[in-house]
Amino acid sequence: MSVDQVTTGQDDLDGLSRGAQSQVRSFFHVLGERLIPGTSTSYRVYWLMTDANGNDRTNALARHIYYRITDYCTPRSRIDEAHRLDALEGGNMHFSQLQDEARRLFLDADASGEGGELLLFFLLEAELRIPQILCKMPLKTNSQMPIHGVDGVHASLLEDGKLAVYWGESKLYKDVQSAMTSCFDSIEPFLLDDGTGIAHRDLTLVRDNLDVKNRDLALKLVRYFTDDAPERNLLEIRGACLVGFDNDPHEHPFFNSPSELVDTVGARIEGWSSSIGTRVTNRKIDTVEIEFFCLPLPSVKKLRDEFKTLIGM
Template structure:
């Protein structure tokens, strides 16, 4: 192995080590339906999940909402500020700086109903803890007005391959009552970041370059080469997508007690959802882009959204 290959392997390991969270605290709340399914004729993979149920058969909406709300600081606050709070804790024994960061994270969420930011929290958890992709840009920290959404994609995460290619992942989340609306809007929203034109992608890349959420100076210097158009590494960037698509599903199943008839109905529904995703991928010319799609039906997305807002303390 050459010195260059050794260095790339080292940086890949350091970047991978920035993944945050313990999946054991979260993933038991989402029951996987079958294995991840590649969509024929594309480079997309669909992961279908249902909410787990408690012993009474009730979907674990409150527990999921709590897990999502607890991710707010990791999602919103740059690592540098968290490291400063940790330094203060070590020096003083006080958690006051962490309390301040938690309050600031909560205040960044839009003060109004209908927000998609609950979906952004769940997408963040899935990208970090299922796909093991660390965040490169804490986009919510760029907000200057808590009553205005951050424009652009819902997140930019990354993985550095041993071959020197930087895989960037743009995230998009949609939680709608209608599955059709959720599928359509999700791919229409993420399409400009993944398409051949790439103007929206270039704008986000500038944000990443200027606000790189990396504390390790050597790793930051290495990654910034990929955002320098005068550097050969700028040719070693591959863009990918991660979609979270949530929607209402009537007669919600308890996956531990599912009956044969209901199992057959769910299988038909999953097949329809896969076809709908395939149709949107074709429509938005994304057949050759790597996309991970999390398809998650809910008993009621509004109930989940309100639960997240309650746990965040957002009125």
């Protein structure tokens, strides 16, 4: 594969990401960005903002991720077709139907309704520009195709020709340590698998259900998931983890800048980083590249309840 081919593929794949970093920064201060020493885990704390009147933005965040359920649940080809029909006929009826369909998918899939998977989707696409390449929600509601794997599958083409595939896992718990343990319990088998064990089904699903719109890009990517293709040796498995947990709501007052906030809660940021590093090392996944998002919230229950109300649970 030539350098020009790789660059073109990178541009095509990166261009599939939805959302903007400015949207993320309208809800969160981003703190403590670092590579955790002795690991390949990139760590960031996303601290929910409070407005100038002292109101935390939990409900606004729940609404924002709710509005993203169509992108999360619906293949890009169907979204494009809805836009085409709306442009042809006038109005937004077809796209509105997709939003309603996505809401019902959440209900039919017996999902937790917490919204953690949508938060992870939002941060990977809008913040890191790593697009989703498998739309799993429709598969979860297919009785002929039971699926209990990771929360999301995202990917990025690297400059050296490798395809980095990110298994995504999210947990929203009251307790931070429980959230971290549960998240790693879920994703560890996928990160340690060589593609022939627990992860084989999801790799096959990606191959057969690539959600990238561009036919040439799909034909290029499918080779990374084909066992007898040379590109299969260039498939690199990575992780993307999100844990949301309760934090003292009195620690969420209005701050003018992230540096001002770090001065107040720096010890906790360091403590969470240390806990993640210890778990990654003990589970022998320290050499696997992982994007780890840490979300201290005034109340996980408040976020969960608002999101459940929006989707009608």
